[in-house]
Amino acid sequence: EAGVVQSPRYKIIEKKQPVAFWCNPISGHNTLYWYLQNLGQGPELLIRYENEEAVDDSQLPKDRFSAERLKGVDSTLKIQPAELGDSAVYLCASSQGTSFLRVDEQFFGPGTRLTVL
């Protein structure tokens, strides 16, 4: 079974440019997460989707970040315009969303490493 797929794996852009990341979760997983991971830190949740609905976007900087999951499958995270401080790894994760647990076991993709110059 294929894992969580993310692209691109690496991206280098100049500040003020737009950038987009794509994620395809594990087939059948209803819940999708986007995380931000700074160097030497653990991941921090940006947004969580249940199917196509964003149920938790409280940590998403909405002035420059946006995300969508139109058909409840794959998702795109966009930054416009990018700032120097956005350099980080952007991780996507998915979970089945059907277990009895409050928080499901999450399966992570390899991440997109963004460098803003």
Next chain:
Amino acid sequence: SQELEQSPQSLIVQEGKNLTINCTSSKTLYGLYWYKQKYGEGLIFLMMLQKGGEEKSHEKITAKLDEKKQQSSLHITASQPSHAGIYLCGADMGDSSYKLIFGSGTRLLVRP
């Protein structure tokens, strides 16, 4: 996250030695997940603990959640170079956000 503290921050051990990584919370944990991450890669799920006093093992790795559910430990027996990486604990703090809060990770290097 300061809500979840991991120690040590980094660890270098000789192959074959045992080691322990700790994850301490300021609040009661409703679920505690251990992940491993290699540089440039995503997180790989290791184990999940939910009940006070629970202990789980997989190969040479054992994770425990204390009775008060505020601290977890990850113990590796007879370490191997393949154990090297960053170990992260993620916790469900039981609040209304239903999300995982992660510690900063413990970087493990195993010398052959």
